Amino acid sequence: MKSRVLEELTEETVGTLGRAGFIVEEIDYPEEGRSVDVVGRSGDKKVILKVVYDSARVSKREIEDLKKLSATYRASVLIVSEKYWKTEMEDDVVYVRNDIYVVNKNLLRDYLLKSSKPIVLNVRGNYLVRISSKGFAKRRLELGLSRSEVANRLNISREAVYQYETRRSMTSVQTAIKIADLLGEEVFEEIDLLNESMFDQYESRAESPLLNELLSLVNVRDAKFFSFTTTPVDAAIVKDEKTVSIVRLTGFSRSEVELKADNAVKLTSITRSTPLFIHDERRIERIGEALREIFGE
DSSP states (O other), X not given: OHHXXXXXXXXXXXXXXXXXXXXXXXXXXXXXXXXXXXXXXXXXXXXXXXXXXXXXXXXXXXXXXXXXXXXXHTOEEEEEEEEETTEEOOTTEEEEETTEXXXXXXXXXXXXXXXOOOOEEEETTEEEEEEOHHHHHHHHHHTTOOHHHHHHHHTSOHHHHHHHHHSOEEEEHHHHHHHHHHHOGGGXXXXXXXXXXXXXXXXXXXXXXXXXXXXXXXXXXXXXXXXXXXXXOOEEEEETTEEEEEEEXXXXXXXXXXXXXXXXXXXXXXXXXXXXXXXXXXXXXXXXXXXXXXXXX
């Protein structure tokens, strides 16, 4: 039953992206432990999604690869799920799993097709709303209220009001309701699910021996490099606006090679990166030449 539910969830996710104007591809490699199920592009916006019945089943390896994929391809990453740790997900709440947004199909649909942006986050079971510091201060001044008056009416400290106005802060839903009654909902930050490259500062690492060898040959200056374990792409090198996706095809059967290569093409075409297929690792010098030509080194 869960398998059928997952198939339907994936179909609905693909359909929603398509109706929102995205070019969409489904990824089905590797068969187990896969971090990417759907990729889409609309103009310059790129999105990479993991679709799962319960987001608790997304492994740490998959989470890490999603973050690296975001940094590599300057893409938004999302987990689309029916449940969050066995609990039915709410339609107007964005859940957070290891800094990655988790949403249900209804919230994704409303966001993409109705431009309805949520404001409530569920972080480790706590329902929170993010305060817009500029919006909070502006609205307080418009109403002619002092910080002390706002603190008294909200039954919070003056220090809390100061923090709301001077730094990025979050507050409980209970306090947010009081703030909305006093200042209006415009003082809250809407959650942008398609926040480009949420993990742009993610530390790059050449964890693959092959990638290490290639980097020593290419000597690409100021490049970032990433290795993946749960995607059809094994590694990537990023410099400026150029991204090369490296796909190892050695050591696989013919059917496995075809499946992996086909999915790698889907991923690289959506992310607009250059695929580099490695059929023979013994020809490492030739591979290095190809990379130097791409990066102009």
